[in-house]
Amino acid sequence: MRGAYRNASRGRPTTIAAGLLALGVLAGCSSEGPAPVTKPPYTVDSVRSGLVSPEDLGDGAIEIEDEGHSSHVIYTPPNSIPTCPYVQRSENVEVAVEPAIEPVGGNPTGRTIVAPQKVGPSSLPVVTQGAVVFQSSSLVDDTMNAVVAEANKCPATFSVLGGPPTVVGEYKVGSRPIEINGWKGFAQHLVHTSPPEVNPETYDDLVTVVVRKANAIIYVGYTQIKSVGKRADSDEKVKALMKTTLARLG
Template identity: 75%
Template structure:
């Protein structure tokens, strides 16, 4: 999931060992929030960044101004409860959606990060929107299947969610594991964690996806927390 400007971290004058100062603080703007999003340098050598265009040719499409709640559920035929894959907020200014990852994706590649944010005129409006997003995400079933469609999405999905809090940002982390049918792709599985957090007048989402070989431990949940401890520190 776009090239960011070089970041300059301030250090308190006369204190060479002082902790880095955040690049932004509330109230947030679209540009200040973008300064804290994941950069290619955060993932490592070979990472590139592109902006996600607003087109419906994606395998799993959601509008780029939306906030994710239950990825891939719109492809499922066996979900018993009506649940939306994303919420389109009213009254917010989106940053756009950006993808940071390797040029080629595979089991041994860097992760793929899909991220964006929505900035609101007031803390209250952001808080109300976060409540809506959290309520919708709670409807996401613990398991569902995709029976038809592109081979990359067919298979079984297991979903778990937990509260997430870091640097004053609060929300949830949703862990999704996708396994393909044995006849299609028996050697790997998809390990995806989506974090949605709110602070002051902004809501940020970050999706961290890895392709893992069957038998490898699912560790995306830990890796995204390490990554966000770095990125959210840029947003005071």
């Protein structure tokens, strides 16, 4: 299964590491359901216990650890937090922007990817997720401020002119604040369209969410491949998922 997914991920961008994207989604119960499985202050183990599992996405999903292979179409360190996915591939960005921030003084959970074995327009989404846990409020504050500052530099539009066919094309980016169950941060929506001569049938619909609560920062990248003409709805779907799943961490 590992090999099958890696082949699929090379054929299509996923998120921060294989992008990317990539960020940490959690799954569990609603606010009216059972009590959370954990609560602040968080530990690496307690945060990992709440991250999304294949069962949260549905039949056919698998989970792998991102081992940090530089063969990713878009590479960022597996312990980093995403800020502006795919920007490092662009040739026309006028302001220097880091695609991810490597935190100092935090304990990362590592990055996991939950996805179908074969990625396509009718498949399940690809979720790329991780978190960093800190020992002091000043460290988590400094890291979140750095991530937000870098994400704010992400241009509204940029192009990738060269590279693998899966990343060539136009990118449009928008961002908004988000707060769910006491977790606060931002949701960044990125839509990638390929040149018509490369791929006229589908586009990539990616939402990256970075949120902080107490001593932890969680990120999740939620990617769908959509048929041209179909509405982009990853922002709605990831928010609905996180309303349920972030409740696991209290």
